[in-house]
Amino acid sequence: xxxxxxxxxxxxxxxxxxxxxxxxxxxxxxxxxxxxxxxxxxxxxxxxxxxxxxxxxxxxxxxxxxxxxxxxxxxxxxxxxxxxxxxxxxxxxxxxxxxxxxxxxxxxxxxxxxxxxxxxxxxxxxxxxxxxxxxxxxxxxxxxxxxxxxxxxxxxxxxxxxxxxxxxxxxxxxxxxxxxxxxxxxxxxxxxxxxxxxxxxxxxxxxxxxxxxxxxxxxxxxxxxxxxxxxxxxxxxxxxxxxxxxxxxxxxxxxxxxxxxxxxxxxxxxxxxxxxxxxxxxxxxxxxxxxxxxxxxxxxxxxxxxxxxxxxxxxxxxxxxxxxxxxxxxxxxxxxxxxxxxxxxxxxxxxxxxxxxxxxxxxxxxxxxxxxxxxxxxxxxxxxxxxxxxxxxxxxxxxxxxxxxxxxxxxxxxxxxxxxxxxxxxxxxxxxxxxxxxxxxxxxxxxxxxxxxxxxxxxxxxxxxxxxxxxxxxxxxxxxxxxxxxxxxxxxxxxxxxxxxxxxxxxxxxxxxxxxxxxxxxxxxxxxxxxxxxxxxxxxxxxxxxxxxxxxxxxxxxxxxxxxxxxxxxxxxxxxxxxxxxxxxxxxxxxxxxxxxxxxxxxxxxxxxxxxxxxxxxxxxxxxxxxxxxxxxxxxxxxxxxxxxxxxxxxxxxxxxxxxxxxxxxxxxxxxxxxxxxxxxxxxxxxxxxxxxxxxxxxxxxxxxxxxxxxxxxxxxxx
Numbered sequence: 001x002x003x004x005x006x007x008x009x010x011x012x013x014x015x016x017x018x019x020x021x022x023x024x025x026x027x028x029x030x031x032x033x034x035x036x037x038x039x040x041x042x043x044x045x046x047x048x049x050x051x052x053x054x055x056x057x058x059x060x061x062x063x064x065x066x067x068x069x070x071x072x073x074x075x076x077x078x079x080x081x082x083x084x085x086x087x088x089x090x091x092x093x094x095x096x097x098x099x100x101x102x103x104x105x106x107x108x109x110x111x112x113x114x115x116x117x118x119x120x121x122x123x124x125x126x127x128x129x130x131x132x133x134x135x136x137x138x139x140x141x142x143x144x145x146x147x148x149x150x151x152x153x154x155x156x157x158x159x160x161x162x163x164x165x166x167x168x169x170x171x172x173x174x175x176x177x178x179x180x181x182x183x184x185x186x187x188x189x190x191x192x193x194x195x196x197x198x199x200x201x202x203x204x205x206x207x208x209x210x211x212x213x214x215x216x217x218x219x220x221x222x223x224x225x226x227x228x229x230x231x232x233x234x235x236x237x238x239x240x241x242x243x244x245x246x247x248x249x250x251x252x253x254x255x256x257x258x259x260x261x262x263x264x265x266x267x268x269x270x271x272x273x274x275x276x277x278x279x280x281x282x283x284x285x286x287x288x289x290x291x292x293x294x295x296x297x298x299x300x301x302x303x304x305x306x307x308x309x310x311x312x313x314x315x316x317x318x319x320x321x322x323x324x325x326x327x328x329x330x331x332x333x334x335x336x337x338x339x340x341x342x343x344x345x346x347x348x349x350x351x352x353x354x355x356x357x358x359x360x361x362x363x364x365x366x367x368x369x370x371x372x373x374x375x376x377x378x379x380x381x382x383x384x385x386x387x388x389x390x391x392x393x394x395x396x397x398x399x400x401x402x403x404x405x406x407x408x409x410x411x412x413x414x415x416x417x418x419x420x421x422x423x424x425x426x427x428x429x430x431x432x433x434x435x436x437x438x439x440x441x442x443x444x445x446x447x448x449x450x451x452x453x454x455x456x457x458x459x460x461x462x463x464x465x466x467x468x469x470x471x472x473x474x475x476x477x478x479x480x481x482x483x484x485x486x487x488x489x490x491x492x493x494x495x496x497x498x499x500x501x502x503x504x505x506x507x508x509x510x511x512x513x514x515x516x517x518x519x520x521x522x523x524x525x526x527x528x529x530x531x532x533x534x535x536x537x538x539x540x541x542x543x544x545x546x547x548x549x550x551x552x553x554x555x556x557x558x559x560x561x562x563x564x565x566x567x568x569x570x571x572x573x574x575x576x577x578x579x580x581x582x583x584x585x586x587x588x589x590x591x592x593x594x595x596x597x598x599x600x601x602x603x604x605x606x607x608x609x610x611x612x613x614x615x616x617x618x619x620x621x622x623x624x625x626x627x628x629x630x631x632x633x634x635x636x637x638x639x640x641x642x643x644x645x646x647x648x649x650x651x652x653x654x655x656x657x658x659x660x661x662x663x664x665x666x667x668x669x670x671x672x673x674x675x676x677x678x679x680x681x682x683x684x685x686x687x688x689x690x691x692x693x694x695x696x697x698x699x700x701x702x703x704x705x706x707x708x709x710x711x712x713x714x715x716x717x718x719x
Contacts, residue, residue: 003326004234005247005259008266010227011273014309016317019060021068026056028072029079036133037126038083044090045083052323055079061314062192063307066199073137074195080130081157081188087127089240102659105158112151116140142198145205150194157188159580172243172647175640177591178584179249180222180545189221193308200307201300206291211531212283213301215546219276220308222545224315226269230262231325253636268544271622273312274363275543280305282534290471362621363541368610372627373603374696378635380596381642384678386686387433388426391440395425399444406501407494408448413456415707421692424448430683431560432676442505443563449498450525450556453477456495457529458609459706462536470533474526481519484512521558528553532613541612541621548591554613555597557590564676571669576660581652588645589677593684595638599631600694608699642681649674 019025033039033050040046059075066074092101104127111120111132116139123129139147174182184190197203207213229236229246236242246268250261284305288298320327389395403409403419428435428443435443461470479489480499491497499522507515528550535542542550552558576582598605598615605611615637619630653674657667692698 003328004238005262007230007327008263010266010316011270012313012316014313016061016313017064017310019064019066019071021071022056022060024068025059025071025075026054029056029075032076032133033079033083036080036130038079038130042087042126044087050079053082054318054322055082057321058315058318061317062311063196063199064310064314070199073134074199076130077134077138077195080127080134081191083130084127084158087125108158109151109155111135112154114144114147114151138198143202143205145208146194146197146202149208150191153188153191153194157191173252174244174249175637175644176249176253177548177637177641178588178644179244179246181587182580182584183225183244183246184218184221189224190217192224192311193217193220196307196311197304201303203301203304204291204293204297206297207287207293207301210287210291211527212279212287215279216276216284216305216308218549219272219279219546220312222272223269223276223312226265226272227316227319228325230265230269231319231327233258233262234326235324253640267622271543272545275546276308278540282538362624363543364539366539366541366612366617366621368606368612369608370606372606373699375600375603375694376628376631377599378631380635380685381639382682382685383642383646384682386430386682387679388683388686389429389433389435389440391435391437392425392429394437395428395440395444396423398441399425399448402441402445402501403448406498408452408498411456411494412706413459414452418702418707419448421698421702422448422451423687423691423693424451426690427683427687430686431680433679433683442502445498446502446506446559446563449495449502450559452498453495453526454529454554457533458536458611461533465537467530467533467537470530474530477526478519478523481507481515481522483515483519518559518562521556521562524553524558525556535612539612541618544618544622547613547615547618548594551594551598551613551615552587552590555590555594557586557594560680561586561590564673564680571663571666572673573660573662573666576656576662576666576670579656581648581656584652585645585648585674585677588641588648589681591641592638592645592681595634595641596685596688599634599638600688602627602631603696604694604699645677645681 030039030047030050033045034047038045039050055078056075059071059078063071063074088101088104092098092104107121107124107128108131111123111128112135113120116136120132120135121128123132142150203213226246233245233247236245237248246265247258247261250256250264251258254261254264256264284301288301293301319325400416400419403414409415409419424447425440425444427447428440432440432443457470457473461467461473473495476489476492476496477499480491480496481503482488488500489496491500507518510518531550532554595615602614602616605614606617611617615634616627616630619625619633620627623630623633625633653670657670662670688694
């Protein structure tokens with residue numbers, strides 16, 4: 001069969017190595033699969049299928065240094081996960097039978113108890129039998145923290161199969177952002193990262209959830225999945241009718257040929273590997289130092305990082321050899337190693353290295369402060385009507401008084417003119433049109449505090465190139481938020497005074513758990529400002545995927561969602577908010593709002609502030625296109641995110657309500673939450689259109705700098 005495209009040159013500078021216990025793993029996994037009922041008689045595989053797929057070779061390449069028993073156990077896990085995938089395809093996707101598929105998935109977590117001694121049900125099929133056996137053999141060697149993380153990754157891997165099934169039933173192809181997010185879960189690479197810990201060293205619990213370790217796992221996952229999409233396109237799309245494939249997603253999003261989409265997927269794959277390397281070399285050492293890791297814990301993180309790297313190179317090598325995939329014409333020898341011997345030439349290698357260097361350097365070559373304005377504004381897709389609070393005028397005056405009282409207008413960053421130009425009370429009036437006057441004031445003050453901090457960090461700490469002071473400020477801001485009555489700090493500046501005031505008034509009626517959730521949301525936002533500052537000091541335009549995900553944090557999205565959720569009371573079970581459809585709904589809304597802000601603020605950020613954190617600039621840098629072309633891409637993505645938001649409301653939430661058997665009260669609360677998000681979206685668009693903050697005529701007179709008559713020297717770091 002003719003291949004639909006030529007496989008691209010892959011960025012893979014690390015040689016694959018083979019575990020010497022390969023033959024033992026092959027023999028063991030074959031016997032184990034037969035014992036679990038996965039071979040003859042299963043209707044899914046026979047021994048010839050298993051041997052052709054050669055999961056022993058996969059694991060021997062991806063875990064080259066572990067001992068024989070560990071390799072055999074890991075190989076069994078991979079036999080199980082691929083059998084699960086093929087079994088689910090045959091039993092529920094081809095049918096398609098959503099009800100039976102959900103019932104099948106609902107039972108599987110019962111075989112992964114966090115307490116190793118807890119009883120499990122009697123297995124009813126090979127998938128259940130295999131999972132019960134593997135869990136019992138694996139968890140005694142690992143901590144409770146690892147068990148929890150690995151169980152969650154396994155459940156995501158299993159449950160997001162329903163997302164694929166729903167898309168197949170609807171003939172729906174995901175947008176690129178949705179696809180990357182969901183592919184991590186259904187593709188299983190976060191799950192694979194857990195097995196890397198088993199094979200190498202367990203990551204210390206104190207840093208396992210930190211941004212650097214999360215980014216290592218996510219970049220590893222994205223690269224693994226995008227590589228698999230390239231090799232499996234022919235089998236999945238042309239033979240099986242799958243529509244969850246990155247090449248197909250980009251074909252449809254850009255309206256381009258398959259070869260061009262494949263090359264773009266490979267570009268994203270390369271960018272994710274560069275992000276992995278950047279994080280490993282810059283952010284991981286910093287987080288180890290900040291958390292005071294012991295030498296053995298630092299060594300564990302290093303071993304885990306190397307294990308992920310080994311998995312990348314080994315997984316690539318296996319794709320070149322496995323019969324599951326399209327690999328005709330693929331290079332069995334990586335072009336990144338200089339050839340030797342008679343008749344060989346390094347010319348192609350030099351060209352490849354030059355190309356790779358250009359790809360890596362493009363993130364650092366943006367020239368700041370270019371004249372680009374005024375910002376171009378497309379026709380935004382906004383299906384929801386605008387409603388405004390009648391208390392907006394009073395809230396404006398109260399916000400001015402509050403900002404003066406907190407000292408926000410006396411530190412050289414803002415003055416009354418800037419506050420008026422930003423009109424944050426108007427934003428709150430659209431976000432919550434039914435709010436009481438007191439609630440509207442509180443909302444506007446939170447917005448002012450967050451916007452002020454977002455302006456303060458680059459202007460003050462970026463101006464000084466003082467990352468240490470920014471980290472100190474961030475740590476002190478976290479200490480302003482008491483969860484269980486612990487003593488706070490004496491505020492040293494306007495940000496600390498403002499946060500202490502807002503925290504005290506907002507959390508008075510909250511439980512400790514609600515306070516912790518809100519504190520975490522604020523911490524995510526303030527820590528993301530440090531991430532932006534770090535990139536600014538390195539003059540590094542972010543990787544596209546990393547940017548979109550961190551943009552949610554810099555925009556204060558978790559804070560907004562936390563406030564909205566708390567307004568619904570206890571009627572909605574917390575586990576509902578953790579489901580894929582609700583997270584998909586929220587992320588689609590958040591991304592629309594973030595990208596909307598980037599479109600309006602392009603001139604302000606690029607021309608006047610020398611910023612690099614803007615989606616349009618990120619697209620320009622990554623694809624090498626001009627401003628209008630990049631704007632078109634961002635606008636298309638905005639539109640698709642809004643359409644996804646509408647799709648989830650219309651098609652996924654009703655099914656979710658039935659799956660959880662929600663009461664009428666809970667359904668009404670969720671409907672109100674959806675209305676809050678719709679108001680938020682309409683209010684955000686109206687605010688951007690109306691305020692002076694982003695308008696060319698105002699920017700020309702009030703470029704983003706220190707307030708006149710104030711000097712940067714007067715601004716002292718907090719603490």
